[in-house]
Amino acid sequence: MHIILKLFYEKLFKLSGKRNHYTVIGRNKNEKIVNNNNGTCNGNSIICRLWENRDPKNLKAEFQSDRQPDIYVIEGMGGYNTWKSKLTPFENEEWMDLTTLEFAVDGQVYGFPVAVEAWGMAYNKDILEQAGVDPATLTSQAGYKAAFEKIDAMKGDLGLKSVVAMAAGPDMRWVTGLHNFNGYLSAGLEYGDTSVLDKLNSGEADVERLTEYADWVELLFAYADEAVLLTGNYDAQVGQFATGQAAFVHQGNWIDPWLTDNGVDFPMGFAPHASVYGEHNAIFIGAPSYYVLNSDSQNQEAAKAFLNFMATTEAGHNYMVNEAKMVPAFTNVTLVPDTPLSANVTEWLNKENGAYTWLQNDMPDGFGMGTIAPLYESYAKGDLDKAAFIAQLVGKIEEIK
Amino acid sequence: MHTHPSYELKGKGKFPIREETKTFLLIHKKNPKNQTNHNPISNQNQVTTNKMTEGEGKRMNKKAKEKLVFxxxxxxxxxxxILVVVVPFFMGVYYSMTDWTAVAGQQANWVGLGNYKNMFSDLAFRYSFLRTFLFTxxxxxxxxxVALTLAFLVTREIRFKNFFRAGFFIPNLIGGLVxxxxxxxxxxxxxxxxxxxLGIEALEKVLILAEPNLALFGLIFAFTWQYAGYIMMIYVAALLNVPxxxxxxSQIDGANFxxxxxxxTIPMIAQAFTITSFLTLVTSFKxxxxxxxLTNGGPAAIYQGTTVNSTEMLAVHIYSVAFKYNxxxxxxxxxxxxxxxxxxxSIGQVYYNKKKEVEM
Structure with a gap:
């Protein structure tokens, strides 16, 4: 990510050269990058500020402090609602014809998709092969149940601690409250269908769908390791999968850098989440974050030119795919990522109807991680039974009204 | 009676007041002969007496000038x-009665006491309040x-007592996050x-951070480990001052330990209790x-039929409302x-403890 930002400055300086001070605020995807990344370019000072994950408070401070960025990053409708007074729409940009994942509100395009991210049930191909489980059967809750039972029975031989590396503890609220819950919002629906989300945002729960969904949660929890499930953090969960102690991990292609850094090289891929009943042949694919233009920026033309450069030139593609290890959201990109999960995302992306929508960032702020995620933990611990879990989810949704 | 630097901790008029110091310095500049007298109050009296003999108008003038310099x-x-405490405080009070979002350029609208009403009807807040009191x-x-016990141990005649004092103090130098x-x-x-x-299965299987009460115990344990050494130092200073x-x-009279x-001992170190209980109370509360x-607010617990975060104390709760819920x-x-x-x-605590102190 920082490479892209660096490139951005270089490009920006060449294009305008008016100001000696440019700022981009982006999201730190590669967790190893430090927050401050300062340097110089063409005699101009570069100030590059990245903020950790989904934490917009630093951005608020930047805007308050009169060091406004020219381009910054928002995530979905939540970000739009917070920042709409500081956004300006794109019009007739070259990149707009090359993607279907741009962020638009009421027909106005506001966001340039940073990258495609996706998650499903990531599986270890070797373990599944040894256990005699065909990933192609993992399309429904029944299919998963059979596979989990089969693998669970062979745990000792396969050297597994648990079938699934799943985390629902206090450090991992996003896995349950956002990613897992997104299955309730979009699994089994057509790409872009927001009917369940719209109902949720008006305080209406689909009890039948939630009941089907709770079966899926129960299945995942039943085959997870208790310590990782209740108290594990990111390293514990991904580590369990990476060390071959779990056949599946409930994470997305963002774990690629972690796996590469730790020398993990077994073959892997994604299988769909069977979040509700029925057959599933899609994983959750979306562009969760978007570059947007600051409406007060003095450098809008240069910023727009930079985004076009990223989407349309080979150098831009190379940076996105090979340097930043991302999956670009543009149809003209021919480069394929060399990391296993990202490569698999590209495959799913090319399948017809191979994607379910990301909608978890369009729920009210804090609802996923703050309000409902602790319910999963209580359910995992047995403080809530399945009926109570469903009832509480319904209750929390109805409180949104 | 005894005087010792540590007694300055107890307050009661022993803190030099800033204004007096200023006046003191001012007077010294004008009356070099007073330089040996280090009591600002009597200095002022002396100055006033001196000035009585001078002309009325000149005296007024001088007084006004003194006031200006003061x-x-x-x-x-x-x-x-005013700039960094008073103004932000009242701005904070104002913002708490609006729908402020912290987005630059967005107008805050007045909502009166709406935010306060929401707060008291929020179960998570009430629960957080109770847990904070319990934790504190x-x-x-x-x-x-722990601190008092350690202080007793390291003030006895033992070998390496300075080493132990330093050792118990060191955790306090480690940042809370680390x-x-x-x-x-x-x-x-x-x-x-x-x-x-050890072959103890209960210990092998226990998930301390997954059980609400154990997690609270774990927090208190870690916090005590960090802070007891610091509080111990205060007790050590007080214990060394017991005549x-x-x-x-008392030993001659046959009193036992x-x-x-x-x-x-306890009455003589009552002043230390005022300080240590104030410090521990405020630090625990915040x-x-x-x-x-350690716990990130978790693990989840059930309170009045609803799932809540069992170690989300007030400071964490406030952060979560402001930033997670935006x-x-x-x-x-x-x-x-x-x-x-x-x-x-904390004012109540200091008032109560002060009453128990013994005047030396």
Missing amino acids: WLFLVPALSSF LLSVIAINA LGYIWQFIFKSVVPSIGTL QELIEA IQRLRSI QYDIIVA NMAEGQARAIIFFIVLSVV
């Missing part, structure tokens, strides 16, 4: 205090008990390993960093209540 001296302290109570007791992660590792990995080693002749006299402790690193104004309202409660509790 205020000029005060300007740096006063202006920064338990950690004040734990820290003071310490939280270290203890997280201990509770998650070391404790089960010890269980395996030896009193102890010896418990009697000496109850009738001499605890944030260890909680974030609800700045409501977080601000909770911070105001937090401020009021903490002020009342």
Whole structure:
């Protein structure tokens, strides 16, 4: 990510050269990058500020402090609602014809998709092969149940601690409250269908769908390791999968850098989440974050030119795919990522109807991680039974009204 | 009677007041002969007496000038205090009654006491409040008990006592976040390993950070480990100041250890109790960093039929409302209540402890 930002400055300086001070605020995807990344370019000072994950408070401070960025990053409708007074729409940009994942509100395009991210049930191909489980059967809750039972029975031989590396503890609220819950919002629906989300945002729960969904949660929890499930953090969960102690991990292609850094090289891929009943042949694919233009920026033309450069030139593609290890959201990109999960995302992306929508960032702020995620933990611990879990989810949704 | 630097801690007019110091300095400049007298109050009297003999108009003039200089001296302290404490405080009070979002250029609209009403109807806030009081109570007791015990041990005639004093103090130099992660590792990995080693299955299987009460215990444990050494130092200073002749006299009279402790040591170190209980109370009540690193507010617990975060103390709760729920104004309202409660509790505690102090 920082490479892209660096490139951005270089490009920006060449294009305008008016100001000696440019700022981009982006999201730190590669967790190893430090927050401050300062340097110089063409005699101009570069100030590059990245903020950790989904934490917009630093951005608020930047805007308050009169060091406004020219381009910054928002995530979905939540970000739009917070920042709409500081956004300006794109019009007739070259990149707009090359993607279907741009962020638009009421027909106005506001966001340039940073990258495609996706998650499903990531599986270890070797373990599944040894256990005699065909990933192609993992399309429904029944299919998963059979596979989990089969693998669970062979745990000792396969050297597994648990079938699934799943985390629902206090450090991992996003896995349950956002990613897992997104299955309730979009699994089994057509790409872009927001009917369940719209109902949720008006305080209406689909009890039948939630009941089907709770079966899926129960299945995942039943085959997870208790310590990782209740108290594990990111390293514990991904580590369990990476060390071959779990056949599946409930994470997305963002774990690629972690796996590469730790020398993990077994073959892997994604299988769909069977979040509700029925057959599933899609994983959750979306562009969760978007570059947007600051409406007060003095450098809008240069910023727009930079985004076009990223989407349309080979150098831009190379940076996105090979340097930043991302999956670009543009149809003209021919480069394929060399990391296993990202490569698999590209495959799913090319399948017809191979994607379910990301909608978890369009729920009210804090609802996923703050309000409902602790319910999963209580359910995992047995403080809530399945009926109570469903009832509480319904209750929390109805409180949104 | 005894005087010792540590007694300056007890207050009661022993703190030099800033204005007096200023006046003192001013007077010294004009009356070099007063330089040996170090009591600002009597200086002032002397000056006034001196001036009585001079002309009335000149006296008024001088007084006005003195006043001006006095205020000029005060300007740096006063202006920064107003700028960074008073003004933001009242801005905070104002924001707590609006729908402020902290997005630059967005107007805040007045909502009156709406945020306060929401707060008290929010179960998570009420629960957080109760847990904070419980946590504060338990950690004040734990820290003071441990600190006092350690202080007794390291003030006895033992070998390496300075080494032990330094050793117990060192955890206080480790930042709360680092310490939280270290203890997280201990509770998650070391404790089960010890269980395996000793063959105790309960210890091997226990998930300390998954059980609400155990997690609270773990927090208090880690916090005590960090803070008891610091509080111990205060007790050590106080214990060293207990007059030896009193102890010896009581020994001659045949008092045993418990009697000496109850009738001499505890009353003599009452001033230290005022300080230590104030410090532990305020620090526990505001605890944030260890909680974030060790438990991150979790584990989930059931309270009145609803799932809540069992170690989400007030400071963590306020952060979560303001930043996770992106609800700045409501977080601000909770911070105001937090401020009021903490002020009342700590002033009450100091008032109560002060009454128990023994005048030397």
